[in-house]
Amino acid sequence: MKLSMAEISPPGPQHDQFTAWAKKKGVKINGVGPARISGRGLGIIAQRRIEAGEELVNVPASALLTVNSIPEDFKTLHKDITIHGLLASFLAFSGVQTSLYGPWKATWPSVQEFEESMPILWPAHLRKPLDCNGEPTNATEEKPAFLLPPAIGGRWRRILEFFMPREDEGLLAKQEKRMKADWKIVSKIFPTKTLEEYTYYWLVVNTRSFYFEVPGTTDFAHEDRMVLCPFVDYFNHNDHGCDVVFDESGYTVISDRAYAVGEEIQTSYGSHSNDFLLCEYGFILENNKFDYLPLDDFFSGKQVISPGQFLTAKHFLNLYAYRNYTLNSEGVCFRTQVAIRRQIMSTCHWKKFMAGTFEDDEKTRVYTGIELHNRILSRYEDEADEALKHLEKIGDAIPAGVKEVLTRRWRQIRDLVRQAMDIHEIRRI
Numbered sequence: 001m002k003l004s005m006a007e008i009s010p011p012g013p014q015h016d017q018f019t020a021w022a023k024k025k026g027v028k029i030n031g032v033g034p035a036r037i038s039g040r041g042l043g044i045i046a047q048r049r050i051e052a053g054e055e056l057v058n059v060p061a062s063a064l065l066t067v068n069s070i071p072e073d074f075k076t077l078h079k080d081i082t083i084h085g086l087l088a089s090f091l092a093f094s095g096v097q098t099s100l101y102g103p104w105k106a107t108w109p110s111v112q113e114f115e116e117s118m119p120i121l122w123p124a125h126l127r128k129p130l131d132c133n134g135e136p137t138n139a140t141e142e143k144p145a146f147l148l149p150p151a152i153g154g155r156w157r158r159i160l161e162f163f164m165p166r167e168d169e170g171l172l173a174k175q176e177k178r179m180k181a182d183w184k185i186v187s188k189i190f191p192t193k194t195l196e197e198y199t200y201y202w203l204v205v206n207t208r209s210f211y212f213e214v215p216g217t218t219d220f221a222h223e224d225r226m227v228l229c230p231f232v233d234y235f236n237h238n239d240h241g242c243d244v245v246f247d248e249s250g251y252t253v254i255s256d257r258a259y260a261v262g263e264e265i266q267t268s269y270g271s272h273s274n275d276f277l278l279c280e281y282g283f284i285l286e287n288n289k290f291d292y293l294p295l296d297d298f299f300s301g302k303q304v305i306s307p308g309q310f311l312t313a314k315h316f317l318n319l320y321a322y323r324n325y326t327l328n329s330e331g332v333c334f335r336t337q338v339a340i341r342r343q344i345m346s347t348c349h350w351k352k353f354m355a356g357t358f359e360d361d362e363k364t365r366v367y368t369g370i371e372l373h374n375r376i377l378s379r380y381e382d383e384a385d386e387a388l389k390h391l392e393k394i395g396d397a398i399p400a401g402v403k404e405v406l407t408r409r410w411r412q413i414r415d416l417v418r419q420a421m422d423i424h425e426i427r428r429i
């Protein structure tokens with residue numbers, strides 16, 4: 001990504017010290033270096049012209065912080081904990097052992113940076129229905145809005161009465177549950193320590209770790225096979241970017257294309273939606289080819305399409321058929337189209353539609369549009385409109401940075417919904 005001079009500044013002396021420390025540990029750095037990049041904290045820029053296919057950074061296994069780097073006596077204190085929870089505990093509370101990582105720790109974000117960017121640390125009242133002054137109020141009234149997007153907060157405003165609220169299934173609740181489970185174990189081992197101290201390191205691991213599958217991690221859940229990787233953790237995310245490869249010998253970042261001097265070089269943390277990025281990493285992308293909105297809440301309660309109905313078609317021969325309805329820049333997914341048509345087509349035509357052997361006739365097209373609009377899209381649009389209206393009026397009841405990112409996200413949500421209306425030709429119904 002091309003950056004202007006105004007967007008880049010030198011990283012600061014602690015980053016020079018860390019780079020020297022990393023090199024001593026065997027990290028090989030080739031033509032790239034850290035820089036402060038406006039709006040993205042630190043990032044990696046090209047210090048010379050980079051060609052496609054170059055090895056930019058190589059971190060030997062000996063320099064990684066893995067579950068295997070943690071001393072056995074410390075590890076055995078933490079029975080049944082996740083790798084995530086153990087790494088965080090080690091960094092937070094193992095005392096002298098972590099001084100080994102001092103130069104690296106000095107490069108990580110401040111508590112304040114996490115407070116501004118990570119929804120888990122945002123003011124608690126943001127999770128409640130808010131009136132236009134930003135004060136908690138009654139969700140069943142017409143005016144309140146939820147300012148956290150539904151995928152994150154798990155709450156809806158107007159459709160609350162039609163659909164089961166699934167707060168515990170929002171990304172934020174799931175993240176909190178993971179953290180609390182780890183803290184439950186750690187707080188018994190270190191009873192004088194506070195959750196605040198632990199949370200900082202838990203978030204460091206959450207936002208800076210990589211997937212690592214080697215002996216020692218494979219006993220843990222797939223999503224918990226985490227490793228901290230010095231210097232590679234400077235790379236910011238994009239929906240495309242350099243290849244990051246690992247094997248038992250370590251981690252390597254390889255350029256995906258040529259880069260000019262001063263250009264930011266990014267990797268991809270995965271095919272994540274912007275709601276996921278906001279909740280787990282504290283930022284959203286302007287353009288994200290993987291962005292989507294979950295629509296599952298529209299298919300709970302009274303509108304259930306039973307798994308049995310789906311099991312009649314080959315495409316849906318798995319238990320997950322019941323969930324995972326989505327909307328993205330191409331409109332609502334095929335699963336949603338099938339579910340909506342269940343309400344308006346004969347069983348015979350509906351099965352043919354699922355099998356791809358029935359094209360909508362004019363009547364089906366019109367009724368599908370009406371159903372999509374009334375049941376899903378207009379409600380989603382309305383939710384976004386109300387949230388945006390509240391954000392405009394809310395003044396300083398929430399921090400400026402929080403307001404800014406939530407406004408950007410709700411606008412993206414509204415745009416995605418309106419785009420879906422256009423794609424499905426139902427804007428003017």
Ligand SMILES: C[S@@+](CC[C@H](N)C(=O)[O-])C[C@H]1O[C@@H](n2cnc3c(N)ncnc32)[C@H](O)[C@@H]1O
Nearest residue numbers: 039040041042207208233234235236237281283
């Ligand atoms: C692995 S670290 C990358 C280095 C980090 N920017 C830093 O200052 O140390 C991941 C964090 O970087 C930030 N980040 C990564 N990609 C970003 C992007 N495209 N835009 C804004 N922030 C980004 C987020 O705060 C995220 O939690």
